[in-house]
Amino acid sequence: MxxxxxxxxxxxxxxxxxxxxxxxxxxxxxxxxxxxxxxxxxxxxxxxxxxxxxxxxxxxxxxxxxxxxxxxxxxxxxxxxxxxxxxxxxxxxxxxxxxxxxxxxxxxxxxxxxxxxxxxxxxxxxxxxxxxxxxxxxxxxxxxxxxxxxxxxxxxxxxxxxxxxxxxxxxxxxxxxxxxxxxxxxxxxxxxxxLTTGFRTGPPPPGGEPASTRTVRYPAARFTFDWSGARGRWLVSLDGAPAVTPGGEPVAPATVVVQYVTVRPSGYHDSRGNNTPYTETVGSGRAVVLRDGRAHDVRWSRPDASEGTAFTTDDGTAVHFARGQVWVVYAEAA
The missing domain is CATH 3.50.90.10 (YerB-like)
Structure with missing residues (x-):
């Protein structure tokens, strides 16, 4: 990328x-x-x-x-x-x-x-x-x-x-x-x-913790990623049901990023009066990178909207993703 x-x-x-x-x-x-x-x-x-x-x-x-x-x-x-x-x-x-x-x-x-x-x-x-x-x-x-x-x-x-x-x-x-x-x-x-995203592919960062599953919850939705060693991929579930193609094949990214961001109200509403959340993707914060059956705590940074997002370890070393599809799930920072 x-x-x-x-x-x-x-x-x-x-x-x-x-x-x-x-x-x-x-x-x-x-x-x-x-x-x-x-x-x-x-x-x-x-x-x-x-x-x-x-x-x-x-x-x-x-x-x-x-x-x-x-x-x-x-x-x-x-x-x-x-x-x-x-x-x-x-x-x-x-x-x-x-x-x-x-x-x-x-x-x-x-x-x-x-x-x-x-x-x-x-x-x-x-x-x-x-x-x-x-x-x-x-x-x-x-x-x-x-x-x-x-x-x-x-x-x-x-x-x-x-x-x-x-x-x-x-x-x-x-x-x-x-x-x-x-x-x-x-x-x-x-x-x-x-793909001017700032994402890099290459060897995994050192360390990390073994991870077999990870769930991200929204108020009325959830995403779950289960590691499949046989496929070398993360199997996606949406609201508890496996995500599959129309032909029944699983949707399975090589890397999953859970990126913790600010989610704030915007100036827009839907036809029912519900506020439209605004997910801020410019700034910095923490993230978890899931690849190769391990979870890595990292930092993300995007100082300007025209820049891609950089992911680094605590010492500033660039974090590489596995080759293949990437899912980025924006989760609300605590």
Whole structure:
């Protein structure tokens, strides 16, 4: 995975050029909510900035694809999670959770169910070079922030110039029925060099404690990771049920990061009046890195939103992750 400060420039790649054409259709957005109006991706279109403008991305590096994914029980099994390079888990309204999957090394055939964006996602994604963000909609007051953010927003409204980028699964009920087909959007994966997260792969840090399981709890959701020595991976469970692909294969990252952060109220609410939590991903604090059946207590640091997140031991030595998928679960610091 990529490391260090992201480069800035004005390059437009093949994927970026294709995306620029798609974005001329405008951004459809509505109200953010667990099941609020507009969260299904239907809304009034508006124009977005084309790819390659503003500060752009570094050189010829294509953008990663980030997708907001539903994590309600009715949304499972999700599609495309197993292909993501990084999966972020964050708290949303009512103590529930949503996922954001980031794709660079490969693109799955389908990703979803796709759901709405939150304010904190804009800060989280600034560590990537102008990523493509696929989501179903957004609260009206959030639209100006999305428009100013250094990313390319992609909703069903922006895909109107190319048929089939978003599809509805008639076997699922709304709002858990919207899926993205990345192959209709990009002509290939952007590559690992686009992962400007600050994550490093390599040998594990010394020490650590043997760990067979780890659970992170939100007020109304929980994530459990069980070590499988046979697979050399952590098996994911969501609210007590194994996370699997539609074909029944387990979702199993190589590294899990439990990152302790500040979770505070934001200025936004869903349609039921529940406040939208804001997860602060800029700053520093403690984290636990799970890899190779061991748990390592480490420090995380991201001094600026345009930087990736660095993980170090107490003496400042960089912490390496195992090669393979990474899950980052944001947990509220005590």
């Amino acid at each position: 990529g490391t260090g400060r992201r480069a800035r420039g004005r390059g437009v790649t093949t994927a970026g050029a294709l995306l620029a054409a798609l974005l001329t259709a405008g951004l459809a957005a509505g109200c953010t909510a667990s099941n609020g109006p507009g969260d299904d991706g239907r809304g009034s279109p508006r124009t977005s900035h084309p790819a390659g403008t503003d500060e752009g991305r570094g050189g010829d590096r294509p953008p990663v694809l980030a997708v907001k994914i539903d994590n309600a029980p009715a949304a499972r099994p999700q599609t495309g999670l197993e292909a993501a390079d990084v999966v972020y888990a964050e708290q949303v309204e009512g103590g529930l959770s949503r996922l954001m999957a980031v794709y660079a090394a490969r693109l799955p055939g389908s990703v979803g169910p796709v759901r709405s964006v939150r304010e904190a996602d804009l800060e989280l994604l600034r560590q990537f070079d102008r990523p493509v963000l696929a989501f179903s909609g957004a609260q009206g007051r959030l639209l100006p922030l999305i428009d100013r953010a250094p990313l390319e927003p992609l909703t069903p409204g922006t895909s109107g110039t190319k048929e089939g980028v978003y599809v509805r699964d008639t076997a699922r009920s709304a709002p858990h029925d919207l899926f993205l087909r990345p192959g209709r959007l990009m002509d290939g994966p952007p590559g690992r060099a686009s």
